[in-house]
Each structure stands twice: as C-alpha cells, then as structure tokens.
Amino acid sequence: MPLLELRNLYKSFGGLQAISNVSLTVEEGEIVSIIGPNGAGKSTLFNLITGVYKPDRGDIFFEGQRINGLSPDQVTKRGIARTFQNLRLFTHLTVLENVLIPQHHRLKSGWLGAVLRTPAYLREEEKMREVALEKLSFFGPRLMSFRLHQPVYVLSYANRRRTEMARAMATGAKLLLLDEPSAGMNPKETKEITQIIRRFRDEGGYTIVLVEHKMNLVGEISDRVVVLDYGEKIAEGNYHDVVNDPKVIEAYLGRREE
Amino acid sequence: MRKSLLVAALLVLGSFGLAQVKIGINLELSGRFAAIGNQTLNGIKVANLQTPEVLGQKVELVICDNETSREGSIACAQRFVNEGVIGVLGAISSSMSIPAAEVLQDAGIIMISTSSTNPQTTQIGDYIFRMAYTDDFQGKLAAAYVVKDLGAKKVAIFRQIDDDYSYGLAGFFDETAKKLGAKTLVQDFVANTVDFTAQLNNIRSFKPDAIYYSGFCAEGAPFMKQLREQGFDQQVVGADASDDPQCPEGAGAAFDGYIFTGFATPNLIPDPEAKKRAEAFKAKYFEVFKDAKPGDFNGFVLAGADAYNVLVAAIKAAGTTDVKAVRDALANIEHFPGVSGDITYKGTDGTPKDRTIGFYQYKVKSASDWTKIELFGKSTAEVQ
Amino acid sequence: MTASKLASRSTLFSLFAGLLFVALLGWRIASMPDYTFARIVQDFLNALTLGSLYALIALGYTMVYGIIRLINFAHGEIFMLGSYFAFYAMTLTPMHWGLALLTTVLLGGTVLLVLRSLFNLEEPKRTFLLALLIFGGTFFLLAFRHLGWIEALLLSMLATGVAGVLLEAVAYRPLRGAPRESMLITAIAASFFLQNMGQLLFGPRVRGFNAETVLNQPRSFAIGEETVYFTGILIVVPAVTAVLLFVLNLFVTRTRLGKAMRATAQDAEVAQMMGVNVNQVIALTFFIGSILAAAAGVMYSIRFGQIHPLMGLMPGIKAFTAAVIGGIGSLPGAVLGGLLLGFIEIYVVSFFPTLSAYKDVFAFVLLILILLFRPSGLVGEDLTEKV
Known part of the structure; x- marks a missing residue:
C-alpha cells in the first residue's frame, strides 16, 4: 500500500x-x-x-x-507535515519553542500536571526537549547551542529554513x-x-x-x-x-x- | 386585504367608542435619574386612581421612558405630538425638560414638568408649565443658609457642567454666596464621573468651611464617598436632586449629616389645609403601594400627583379637550388645592407662585439603614 | 535591539516628545507653590490604582486582538459582568439551600463544561474530581457562607471567564471565516446586547457597591506637615494586579498552552498545521482576558463604590485606547498603555485643575497623537520590519 x-x-x-x-x-x-x-x-x-x-x-x-x-x-x-515556500515560522518565538510546539498534540499530561509539576509531566517535558534536539541535530551543532534560545527573527535565512524543517519533523x-x-x-x-x-x-x-x-x-x-x-x-x-x-x-x- | 380592512374598521370604531383623554408622561424611568423618575410616576399613578375620569371620559396615561437622555426626551415629545395628547407630564430634570419643551411648544401641546427647576424651562413658551420652584430661589436660599446659618466663609461648589439644572443652580448659589461676603471655589465634573480625586485635590489648599453639591446622586454617591475617604469632614449641603434613595444607598454612611433642599413633604407645608391634603395623599399612596419603604415617598411623588391633578382640573375648567382652551384654563388657575400646596399659575410664566422649599438631613447608619429628617420649610415668597 | 531600530525616526521622535513633556511638567510644577511632595505621593497612589485597572482591562483587548485580530467591543460589558457577579455573590449569600442548589447546578455545570473543553480534561477520573470540587465548593459557599470580597472576587473571576468563553462561542466563532467587518459589527452588537440584558436583569438603577469596611476605611499617613489620605483599596489594586500579571507572564512564557497561544497569535493557520488546537487556544484567550477584566471590575466597583449596567462603556473605551497606545497585540504594551493613561489622567488634572471636567478627553487626545506619530504603539513592532 x-x-x-x-x-x-x-x-x-x-x-x-x-x-x-x-x-x-x-x-x-x-x-x-x-x-x-x-x-x-x-x-x-x-x-x-x-x-x-x-x-x-x-x-x-x-x-x-x-x-x-x-x-x-x-x-x-x-x-503529514510541511514547510513553506516563504517560510512561516513563529518569528517571535525561540528556535527551541518552534520545535517544541508541534509536539504538544501528542502529549498526555494536562494542565493539572503542569501546575503540580508531576513526575509524568516533567518526564514528558524532558522527552520533548530530547526530540527537539534530535531533529535539530540533523543540521549539525549550529542550531543547538546558544541559537536554541534566540528568537527566530535574528537568524539568517538559511538557519530559518533549517528550523522550519526541524519543526516539521517535530510534529511526529x-x-x-x-x-x-x-x-x-x-x-x-x-x-x-x-x-x-x-x-x-x-x-x-x-x-x-x-x-x-x-x-x-x-x-x-x-x-x-x-x-x-x-x-x-x-x-x-x-x-x-x-x-x-x-x-x-x-x-x-x-x-x-x- | 380583508384582514387590513377589518383592522382599519376596528381602529376607527375604537377611536369613537372608547373616547379617551390622553395624557403623555415623559419621565426618566431608567438611567441615572431612574429613582426620582419612578417616584414621580407613582405619584401620577395614585392621582390617576383618585381621579380616573374627566368630562365623562377615561384618562389614559401614555408612558414614555426618556432613559435619562436628551435624545430620549425629544423622542418621547415627538411621539406625543404624533399621538395627539392634550398634555405631557414631565420630565423631571431640566436637561431633559428643556429640549422636550421646545418640541411641545412648537406643536402647541401642554407640558407640565414635574420637577424641572431651571428658570429657562418655562420661558420657552406659554404652553410650558412646571410644578416646582425655580433654582434662583433654591440657590439663594441654600446660599443664605450656608453662609449665614452655618457661618461658612469659604464654600467649595461642585457642579455638573453638562447638566442645565446643576450648572444653573450652582451659578445662583455662587452669586448669592459672594454677595453675602463668602469666598467660593467652583469645581466641575461631567455625567458619569466616578473619580473625583482631581477635584478634591484642587480644593484641599482652599480649605473650605462648607461644600455645596448641585449635582445628582449618580455622581453624588462616589463624590461623598471619596470626600470622606480623603479626610474632608466639612458640612456638605446639596439640592433637590439629592432627594433620591440612590444617594444614601450608594454611599452609605458618607451621607450621614448631609443637608439638602428639596420638594416639600407634608410636614413642611405651612398652610394647614394643604398639609391635611398632603397627609391624606401620603396615606393613600402607602395604601396603593403596600410594599413601599418610607424613603420611597417624598416631594417628587407629590409633585407628580399635582401635575396630573392640575392638568385634569384645567380640562374640567375648560369644559373641552381642545388644547388651546385647556392651556388658557391652566394659565388662569388660582389657588388650586394641590397635595403639594396651593397652586397658582395666574400671572406667572408657568411657575407656580409661593412654593415651599424644604430643608432635610440624612441620618445614615448604613446603605440599608437610613432616614431623612425634615428640618424646616421656607416659602419662595419669603426670598428676596 | 538592532541599531536600525534605535535610529528609526519614530523612536527618535518619541524620545524628543518624551523629553519635551518632562520639561513642560517640570516648569509647571515649579509654578505651583501648593504642589507639595505629599500631593505627588497622593496622586501617585491614585494613579497607580487607576492605571492598574486600565491595564487589566487593556490586556483583554490586546490578547484577543493578537489572536484573532478582533477588537472585542463587548469586553467592557465583560468588565461590568465581573462587578455584578461579585455584587450578587456578596449580597445574596448565604442563600436559601434550594436556590443555592439551583445556582450550583446551573452555574457549576456551565463552568465544568467550559473548563473541560478549555483544558483538555477528558479523563473521567479527573473530570469527576473537578466536578466534585466545583459543585461541592460552590454549594457550600453559596448556602453557608456570607461571601467576603476576596471570595466574591475569585468566584466572579471564574464565572466571568466562563462568560467570556461563551461569548466567543456564540458570537464570534460562527463568524471565523467571515470578513473582518462582520466580526466587528457582531462585536458592537454583542456589546449593546449585553448592556441591555444587564439593564433588564439587574435593573437600570445605579447601585451602591459596599464592600468590607476594611478596604474602605479612610486612612492616612503624614509626610512632613502634610497628610496623604488613602483607603485599603489603593494598596490592594496594585498588589492584585502585580500578582495577576506575574502569573499571566509565567503562563504565557513557560506553559505549553501559553506557547501555543503565542504561536497562534503569530500565525494561526500554521499553528494549526503544527497540531495546535486553535479553537481551544482562542477560547482560552477569551477566558484569560475575561478573568482579568472581572478582577478589574470588582476592584473598580470597590474603589468607586457603585455599579450599573452601563458602567463598562467608558472604562472599556479608555482601556481599548490604552491598548492601542501601548501597541495593540502586545501584552507589555497593554500594561504600559494602561498605566500611562492612569498617570496622565491623574497628573495632568493635578497640574491643570481647570481641566478636571475634561479628563476623559486626555485618553483620546493621546490616541490621536499616537496614531499620527507612532501608529504601531509605544511598544508595538515597527510596522516596517520585514519578516
């Protein structure tokens, strides 16, 4: 099939x-x-x-x-996930945030877990971060150190393209x-x-x-x-x-x- | 096609068979003056119960709520012109009465404002009458009381500049106070003001001995509240617009000791016959409105009733429902035995001669526990 | 941040205007001998409270605009609802148990349903616990306690938050794909509708809002020979506002839903494609905005002592103006705009006493100036910046 x-x-x-x-x-x-x-x-x-x-x-x-x-x-x-001809990133969010957000829809723990910071919640947060870094690692170290916490609008055009691809992969x-x-x-x-x-x-x-x-x-x-x-x-x-x-x-x- | 013919036939029949005398009522039944408007309406209703017919015809009251707005008042007036009423009772405030008066004078319809006190209202024309005294009297009396009786040498005056009544009254007070040798400082505010910190700041260094408030309770409640909270403990004197439950209910103990002038209640009417009539009416009022609280009855109720009574009396005296004839009869009324006192329109511009102005004081324990004390009454005939 | 931004003309102009303003102020103060330090402090307390209230309401406007580019004209009425919920909570309790039961079922049920959809609580165990909490707590509070201002405030915030969500679901969601003018007209219609419903349900009269005396007791302290007068509410308002802003900031920057909200504000379509449930995010935005408006409404009523169904008109318009002045769509902009407006209203009238009757106009004069010289608002993005 x-x-x-x-x-x-x-x-x-x-x-x-x-x-x-x-x-x-x-x-x-x-x-x-x-x-x-x-x-x-x-x-x-x-x-x-x-x-x-x-x-x-x-x-x-x-x-x-x-x-x-x-x-x-x-x-x-x-x-199914896609990237865009004209780039449509969340420009005012950081690189990491852009790659974390697409993962939310697969999560189990809800707001109660967030407020109480249950172990399950924290584990999921950690896992999401790992996934994010894994996707970004395709592009070498360039997006993984200090750039992780920079807002997207300071990135070069090429880096933005890479971030968008990582974001698409992060959707699962x-x-x-x-x-x-x-x-x-x-x-x-x-x-x-x-x-x-x-x-x-x-x-x-x-x-x-x-x-x-x-x-x-x-x-x-x-x-x-x-x-x-x-x-x-x-x-x-x-x-x-x-x-x-x-x-x-x-x-x-x-x-x-x- | 057949249906509309039927309706038309019914309408024609109806206008013949159920001949009625229509009286319009243009009152502030909602909005900032709603309390006073409803009190006035209750007075009219009781008077209507007592005198439901004239010239063998039933009196129909057509009620229109002007929503405490000029536009609403004009709309009510227009509506009454179209419906062909003999006369209109209301409005209660000068700001709403003056524009309505212009419409009704133009159309040749009688208007009796139950409590407008700005002199301008009746000057608009000969079809416009009022039931109250005018503010030149009220302002003069209040100023004399504040400067002479209370001994104030410096008075801060708070007026609502976008209201004809408040603005005019403050002017009369200011003029008289100055003539009597006091220093005054005027502060302005507009409708719906809730924040008086600016005005209060401004009078702080003036250090007034007393404060005169010529506005309504919608602004008066936050005003008094902030006045007391900001450490001002001077005596405050207000006017008939303060004769409104919204004041003590709105600000509670801040109104304790507040003195104000207002429409006369039965006890303060000097003429013993008039006093008897007023007491009788008061009894009837509480008979009709069994659940009414004592604070619901005041001079506005009496004014409403008398506006109705005097119009009906004029119709009777004219012997016809022709508006011009009724107007002439009304303008010639002398010593009509009203429940708010003796009413004479003859020789006036529509303002009754010799009205009584009462002085009252609020005694407030809390917003739900308050009374009005009657201090004394003064007749407008006594004022120079 | 970047050199180009600093040098941009509009920023330079704002700087110049700001300096001019301060200079004028200084000259004016020098010419007023009775303007003591105590006065400055007095005015500061009043201004901080007024500005905080405006800021809370402005946040609701700015958040909704940021997410769906709609000016929620009915937000002033949400503010009004907040006041009335608290008013009834304080005056009607303790209730007769039958009435309490009815209210609990109706209100509690609505709240539960809305909260479930807002926060993804499909899990039966969690829902049951929450239902227990809501129904039990509500019934207990309504039937047995005479609610004080804090409880009334919290209950009102919850109820008004839910009301905001319902407003969105009924009035705005059906028009999601429609042209913007339709949404705008609906917002205005919703505003009128709520005003008139308020007059019908609550009565058109102005009512006194008399909270605990602890908040309204006149207090004072001395500065030199002068006295500064205040009441408890002038401390409570900035404190509560600060707490709410802190929590809001945490929520928006640290939580997943907060991040999803920010993403949706930037590009709703793409957010949806990245798996964000945009409907939920929008509902949540209304929920939060309404909670803040309710807090502002209750505190406003305590401060000024009265409520009536049309009380949301003026504060609503002014807060909206504040949001635009700060930069519509920007959260810090709304707070800045609100505080600025509060300070201007109090201080300009202090310096120019003859203007006291016209202080409502300042907001709009400022709005015109901003739209002329810096239309994106004080904190808003420079509109010419390229993506």
Missing part, C-alpha cells in the same frame, strides 16, 4: 483550474520531487494534501485512509512535504541541504515529497520526479527521463517566451 495516494484531484479557484486530474502515489521511504514552471500548482497540491484546501473532486489517501476533508491539525496528527510526521527547501541558499548551503534531506530518509525514516527548482538538487536525491504544468501532470519517471522529455522541455521553454 502506498503511503500517500492522490486520485484524480481537481481544484479550481473561481475560474482558474489550479489542479486538473492529478494522480500520484508515493511509497514509503521514497523521495519524490515535483517540478514545473511557476504557477503550475505545486504549492496548491501541498495545500490540498495538508487539508488547507478541499479538493473539488478526487481523493487523497494516507496509509490507506481518506484524508481529504480533514482539518489541517487533524492531517498533522495523521502524520512520517511524510514531509518540503516546499523549496533550498530557496535562498548559496551553492555550498544547497549542497549541504541536499545531503541532509537524504539523511532525513536514510536515518530518520521519513518519506519526502519536495517541490524544487534547482535541478542539481532534484537530480541528486530524487527517486522519482513528477512534472506539473498548468495544474496537470505532464510527466513522471526518473530524473534523466523526465528532464529529456520533449513535453517537459516545451513547458519550460514555451513558458519562458511569454
């Missing part, structure tokens, strides 16, 4: 058909990249999967269960949707994030779907590549095949002329 399955999804906004008959399966442990010209509907697809939008037609299955129609926090509880998700994870990074940082994403899958056991524009990144880590154009899937396969597909070339070249 595939981890994620999209069946014949349709979504329009007013007169604009943003997603048109898109079907896709993602197996557990895969890294799938979605590429396509700007405006092709890639972020919309992520919004559909995470429950921010409801599809007009079609279904989304996660671990065999239908999830279209669930609210975003319910989708998160099922095990199995499936990560990464929306342009290397945007704004220089080639050195891009190379590094490419390795880290692979480690997410290899060491962390995550299944990953990512939206990207940087072809070298896509080529290096994708098991499969899916191409969207004007809301439709126009190609799918391994990187080499897709990149040489004449339809794909036309989509990019044709778009550039406009």
Whole structure:
C-alpha cells in the first residue's frame, strides 16, 4: 500500500483550474520531487494534501485512509507535515519553542500536571526537549547551542529554513512535504541541504515529497520526479527521463517566451 | 386585504367608542435619574386612581421612558405630538425638560414638568408649565443658609457642567454666596464621573468651611464617598436632586449629616389645609403601594400627583379637550388645592407662585439603614 | 535591539516628545507653590490604582486582538459582568439551600463544561474530581457562607471567564471565516446586547457597591506637615494586579498552552498545521482576558463604590485606547498603555485643575497623537520590519 495516494484531484479557484486530474502515489521511504514552471500548482497540491484546501473532486489517501476533508491539525496528527515556500515560522518565538510546539498534540499530561509539576509531566517535558534536539541535530551543532534560545527573527535565512524543517519533523510526521527547501541558499548551503534531506530518509525514516527548482538538487536525491504544468501532470519517471522529455522541455521553454 | 380592512374598521370604531383623554408622561424611568423618575410616576399613578375620569371620559396615561437622555426626551415629545395628547407630564430634570419643551411648544401641546427647576424651562413658551420652584430661589436660599446659618466663609461648589439644572443652580448659589461676603471655589465634573480625586485635590489648599453639591446622586454617591475617604469632614449641603434613595444607598454612611433642599413633604407645608391634603395623599399612596419603604415617598411623588391633578382640573375648567382652551384654563388657575400646596399659575410664566422649599438631613447608619429628617420649610415668597 | 531600530525616526521622535513633556511638567510644577511632595505621593497612589485597572482591562483587548485580530467591543460589558457577579455573590449569600442548589447546578455545570473543553480534561477520573470540587465548593459557599470580597472576587473571576468563553462561542466563532467587518459589527452588537440584558436583569438603577469596611476605611499617613489620605483599596489594586500579571507572564512564557497561544497569535493557520488546537487556544484567550477584566471590575466597583449596567462603556473605551497606545497585540504594551493613561489622567488634572471636567478627553487626545506619530504603539513592532 502506498503511503500517500492522490486520485484524480481537481481544484479550481473561481475560474482558474489550479489542479486538473492529478494522480500520484508515493511509497514509503521514497523521495519524490515535483517540478514545473511557476504557477503550475505545486504549492496548491501541498495545500490540498495538508487539508488547507478541499479538493473539488478526487481523493487523497494516507496509509490507506481518506484524508481529504480533514482539518489541517487533524492531517498533522495523521502524520503529514510541511514547510513553506516563504517560510512561516513563529518569528517571535525561540528556535527551541518552534520545535517544541508541534509536539504538544501528542502529549498526555494536562494542565493539572503542569501546575503540580508531576513526575509524568516533567518526564514528558524532558522527552520533548530530547526530540527537539534530535531533529535539530540533523543540521549539525549550529542550531543547538546558544541559537536554541534566540528568537527566530535574528537568524539568517538559511538557519530559518533549517528550523522550519526541524519543526516539521517535530510534529511526529512520517511524510514531509518540503516546499523549496533550498530557496535562498548559496551553492555550498544547497549542497549541504541536499545531503541532509537524504539523511532525513536514510536515518530518520521519513518519506519526502519536495517541490524544487534547482535541478542539481532534484537530480541528486530524487527517486522519482513528477512534472506539473498548468495544474496537470505532464510527466513522471526518473530524473534523466523526465528532464529529456520533449513535453517537459516545451513547458519550460514555451513558458519562458511569454 | 380583508384582514387590513377589518383592522382599519376596528381602529376607527375604537377611536369613537372608547373616547379617551390622553395624557403623555415623559419621565426618566431608567438611567441615572431612574429613582426620582419612578417616584414621580407613582405619584401620577395614585392621582390617576383618585381621579380616573374627566368630562365623562377615561384618562389614559401614555408612558414614555426618556432613559435619562436628551435624545430620549425629544423622542418621547415627538411621539406625543404624533399621538395627539392634550398634555405631557414631565420630565423631571431640566436637561431633559428643556429640549422636550421646545418640541411641545412648537406643536402647541401642554407640558407640565414635574420637577424641572431651571428658570429657562418655562420661558420657552406659554404652553410650558412646571410644578416646582425655580433654582434662583433654591440657590439663594441654600446660599443664605450656608453662609449665614452655618457661618461658612469659604464654600467649595461642585457642579455638573453638562447638566442645565446643576450648572444653573450652582451659578445662583455662587452669586448669592459672594454677595453675602463668602469666598467660593467652583469645581466641575461631567455625567458619569466616578473619580473625583482631581477635584478634591484642587480644593484641599482652599480649605473650605462648607461644600455645596448641585449635582445628582449618580455622581453624588462616589463624590461623598471619596470626600470622606480623603479626610474632608466639612458640612456638605446639596439640592433637590439629592432627594433620591440612590444617594444614601450608594454611599452609605458618607451621607450621614448631609443637608439638602428639596420638594416639600407634608410636614413642611405651612398652610394647614394643604398639609391635611398632603397627609391624606401620603396615606393613600402607602395604601396603593403596600410594599413601599418610607424613603420611597417624598416631594417628587407629590409633585407628580399635582401635575396630573392640575392638568385634569384645567380640562374640567375648560369644559373641552381642545388644547388651546385647556392651556388658557391652566394659565388662569388660582389657588388650586394641590397635595403639594396651593397652586397658582395666574400671572406667572408657568411657575407656580409661593412654593415651599424644604430643608432635610440624612441620618445614615448604613446603605440599608437610613432616614431623612425634615428640618424646616421656607416659602419662595419669603426670598428676596 | 538592532541599531536600525534605535535610529528609526519614530523612536527618535518619541524620545524628543518624551523629553519635551518632562520639561513642560517640570516648569509647571515649579509654578505651583501648593504642589507639595505629599500631593505627588497622593496622586501617585491614585494613579497607580487607576492605571492598574486600565491595564487589566487593556490586556483583554490586546490578547484577543493578537489572536484573532478582533477588537472585542463587548469586553467592557465583560468588565461590568465581573462587578455584578461579585455584587450578587456578596449580597445574596448565604442563600436559601434550594436556590443555592439551583445556582450550583446551573452555574457549576456551565463552568465544568467550559473548563473541560478549555483544558483538555477528558479523563473521567479527573473530570469527576473537578466536578466534585466545583459543585461541592460552590454549594457550600453559596448556602453557608456570607461571601467576603476576596471570595466574591475569585468566584466572579471564574464565572466571568466562563462568560467570556461563551461569548466567543456564540458570537464570534460562527463568524471565523467571515470578513473582518462582520466580526466587528457582531462585536458592537454583542456589546449593546449585553448592556441591555444587564439593564433588564439587574435593573437600570445605579447601585451602591459596599464592600468590607476594611478596604474602605479612610486612612492616612503624614509626610512632613502634610497628610496623604488613602483607603485599603489603593494598596490592594496594585498588589492584585502585580500578582495577576506575574502569573499571566509565567503562563504565557513557560506553559505549553501559553506557547501555543503565542504561536497562534503569530500565525494561526500554521499553528494549526503544527497540531495546535486553535479553537481551544482562542477560547482560552477569551477566558484569560475575561478573568482579568472581572478582577478589574470588582476592584473598580470597590474603589468607586457603585455599579450599573452601563458602567463598562467608558472604562472599556479608555482601556481599548490604552491598548492601542501601548501597541495593540502586545501584552507589555497593554500594561504600559494602561498605566500611562492612569498617570496622565491623574497628573495632568493635578497640574491643570481647570481641566478636571475634561479628563476623559486626555485618553483620546493621546490616541490621536499616537496614531499620527507612532501608529504601531509605544511598544508595538515597527510596522516596517520585514519578516
């Protein structure tokens, strides 16, 4: 059973058909990249999967269960988390707080435990901290020492991207949707994030779907590549095949002329 | 279609068969002056029970709550113009009475304010009457009492500047006090003020011998409370707006010893015949309102009753419900035996001649345990 | 924090305005011979109390705005409800046991249901214990004790907190996706509704609020040859406010729900995607804001001695103004704005006695100045800062 399955999804906004008959399966442990010209509907697809939008037609299955129609926090509880193209961190909270908050929904102890500071409560707090540090450790020590308690708005752009990815992992998700994870990074940082994403899958056991524009990144880590154009899937396969597909070339070249 | 015809027919029939004399009532039944407004209404109701008919027709009271606001009073007045009442009883305060008077004078409808004391009210026109004395008398009497009888050389005056009554009365008091040789310091506040720390600070170095409060109880209660809390123990003298249970109930023992002028209660009416009538009315009042507390009965109740009585008497004297005729009859009333005293409108601008102003004092143990003591009465005829 | 912030024009201007203000003040004091040190202390006590009350109410406005970008115009009425709950708690107790039972069932039941949903108390054992506590405690208090001001204050805070949650559930939650104008109109409507309900249920008359004499007994102490007068309430208000602020700060910075609240205030959609139950957080925000307003209401009534159904109007508007002056959405801003407003009201009138009748206007003059020169408020974020 595939981890994620999209069946014949349709979504329009007013007169604009943003997603048109898109079907896709993602197996557990895969890294799938979605590429396509700007405006092709890639972020919309992520919004559909995470429950921010409801599809007009079609279904989304996660671990065999239908999830279209669930609210975003319910989708998160099922095990899907995402990062954002334009970064949407809790800018005035610290790095640590950003990575602790997504863990709350899995907790048992309530306010009574907090007020009385029961051992169970304290244990959970400690565990959450461990989890937070574990996720941040993917990025080396850079976010783990003094930066832990800094508010996010003092961080560099690259560090913010890393924090957001750690936050997504902290939700306890199995499936990560990464929306342009290397945007704004220089080639050195891009190379590094490419390795880290692979480690997410290899060491962390995550299944990953990512939206990207940087072809070298896509080529290096994708098991499969899916191409969207004007809301439709126009190609799918391994990187080499897709990149040489004449339809794909036309989509990019044709778009550039406009 | 048939339904509306039926309704229309009923209405037409109704207006013939159930011929009634309509009297409008424009009172402050909610809001800051609600207590006085309701007391006045009770007086009208008892008078209406005693005299339910005139010229063979039933008297219908149309009650409108002006909610202690000028807009509400104007709205009530407009409503009565539309409904074609003969006359309107109320309002109790000058601030609400003056705008209503302008509307009613324009439309040629009689208005008898039960307790407006600002001289301006009856000057608006010849259809506007009042049941009370005017503030030039009240202010003069109070000033004479404070300066001569209490021997105060410095008086702090607290007035509500956005109220016609309070503002005017304070002016009359101030004028007389100064004439009698006292020094005065005036402090202002507005409606709904609860915090008097600023004003109290301002009079601290003035060290007044006495304090005159010309406002209402909604502000008077916090005022007295803070006055006493801040260490001021001077005698405070107030006016008829303090004749309101909201004062002692609001601030409790802070009002103990507070002296104020007000509408005359039966004991203070000098004329023995009038006193008898007042006592009889008081008895009737407590018969009708069995659960009433002693503090619920005061001069405002009598004023309300007399406003009703005098209007009904004018209708009877005119022999018709034609408003102009009634107005003329009303303006010519002489020595009408009212329960608040003798009422004469002849030769006045609508303010009765020779009204009695009573002096009272609160004796307060707590907010739920208080009484009003009658000190003495003075007639407006005695005042120069 | 950063050099660019310090040098920003609006900060410089505020600094300049502040210095000018202080200079004017000094000149004015010098020209007033009877303005003794005792007066300054007297005014300080009054200002601290007034400012604390404004701060407590302003926090409710700012918290709700921070979470759902709504100005809760009915917050002044929540303040009023707080006063009335305490009033009835003190005047109606001890109750006849039948009435106490009825009240316990109705009120206690509502409180229990609301608390359960606010704090995730699905566990049956915990719920049962809590129910026992609430029902038992309430019945005992209502039937057997004549409640004093402290008990009335605590009960009122709880009841009003619940009322705030109900207000949100009934008036605002159904409009969650609607345009902001709809929410605004509903808030105004809720305000009118509660005012009129208050007049209907409680009677339109102004009533005296007479608390324990220990709080209202006139006291004084001497400074040099002058005396400073005060009553117990002038000590109680700042003390209670300080405690509440301390607890609030702990809650918001240290607890999970507090963190979730801050996250939701910054980006509600993403918070939801990170597993935060946004509905719960919003309800909790109303709960906390209403608790603070109730405390302010009770203390306000004790200080000024009266209650009436429309008493929330002026303090509500002023506290809202204070929140905007401090920076709407910022908790420290609300406290700063409230205190500032209290001090300005007391001290400006002290310096310019002829203005005493107009002191309500100062709040709004200040508001206009702030909106002209520093619209994000004194403590609010510089609106031009990039994310």
